[in-house]
Amino acid sequence: MNNTNTLKVTTPSDREIVMTRVFDAPRHLVFEALSKPELVKQWLLGPPGWTMPVCEVDLRVGGAYRFLWRGPDGAEMGSRGVFREVVPPERFVATERFDDPWYPGEAVVTNALIEKNGKTTLTLTVLYESREARDGVLKTPMDKGVGMSYDRLEQLLASLGAPQLKKEASES
Amino acid sequence: MLATLKALAEPHRLHIVEFLRDGPQPVGAMVRRLRLRQPQVSKHLRVLSHAGLVDVRVDAQRRIYALRPAPLQELEVWLERYRRIWEGNFQRLDALLEQMNAAEHKPKEKKRAAKSR
Numbered sequence: 001m002n003n004t005n006t007l008k009v010t011t012p013s014d015r016e017i018v019m020t021r022v023f024d025a026p027r028h029l030v031f032e033a034l035s036k037p038e039l040v041k042q043w044l045l046g047p048p049g050w051t052m053p054v055c056e057v058d059l060r061v062g063g064a065y066r067f068l069w070r071g072p073d074g075a076e077m078g079s080r081g082v083f084r085e086v087v088p089p090e091r092f093v094a095t096e097r098f099d100d101p102w103y104p105g106e107a108v109v110t111n112a113l114i115e116k117n118g119k120t121t122l123t124l125t126v127l128y129e130s131r132e133a134r135d136g137v138l139k140t141p142m143d144k145g146v147g148m149s150y151d152r153l154e155q156l157l158a159s160l161g162a163p164q165l166k167k168e169a170s171e172s
Numbered sequence: 173m174l175a176t177l178k179a180l181a182e183p184h185r186l187h188i189v190e191f192l193r194d195g196p197q198p199v200g201a202m203v204r205r206l207r208l209r210q211p212q213v214s215k216h217l218r219v220l221s222h223a224g225l226v227d228v229r230v231d232a233q234r235r236i237y238a239l240r241p242a243p244l245q246e247l248e249v250w251l252e253r254y255r256r257i258w259e260g261n262f263q264r265l266d267a268l269l270e271q272m273n274a275a276e277h278k279p280k281e282k283k284r285a286a287k288s289r
């Protein structure tokens with residue numbers, strides 16, 4: 001789509017995925033759209049054909065949320081978590097755990113919003129548990145703060161001729 | 173998959189993987205290419221091997237390393253899925269915000285739609 005509001009995905013550390021995206025709207029509206037259930041269920045839908053029949057959000061520290069998605073073939077995928085920090089309209093932090101996990105353990109998701117000239121930059125950080133990363137041989141002190149852009153990784157993957165998956169994401 | 177990400181999050185190891193996509197290489201070639209000492213290269217190769225990213229075979233005196241595509245394919249599937257899903261989400265969010273923005277600057281009826289709780 002347009003060139004300014006593209007999604008940027010990076011991995012600033014070995015446990016994080018960070019997405020950055022600019023929206024043409026003031027921060028309080030973006031915060032609402034990210035946190036009010038009747039708004040969230042309009043956009044947080046995932047792949048085409050999926051809906052969000054359950055979207056419950058108790059937006060306060062210690063409050064829980066529950067999301068359930070349903071796919072075109074009837075498959076369901078759910079996640080839940082608890083809010084750890086709620087600072088409208090600039091940030092909220094919540095845990096995330098999928099019913100049928102595709103990554104180990106629980107993640108911590110931080111939504112941070114910065115407004116500039118009527119536009120809002122969302123920085124969405126997902127911090128994964130390090131359990132799996134800690135095991136075995138990898139006990140050596142980790143190199144910290146190693147940035148790797150997904151673009152580079154994708155180039156690498158493309159050059160390896162990894163198969164393109166046309167039909168992804170229809171399972172949980 | 174975290175093991176894959178972790179293994180690749182170290183620049184020298186990423187270089188090794190990028191180097192190996194041109195074909196299998198003996199340790200000596202990687203030492204020259206990366207300008208590291210052999211024990212360091214061997215340590216990185218052990219990590220890559222443990223993550224399933226490389227295979228080794230012994231050819232006379234030399235250890236030849238080759239990429240194993242499986243973990244990278246797994247990563248690609250995940251990454252592409254992740255990116256595509258979020259791109260779709262954020263495009264819908266753009267549309268929603270546009271409506272909310274318009275509603276905020278217009279009379280009540282629309283405002284109610286966006287503001288209702």
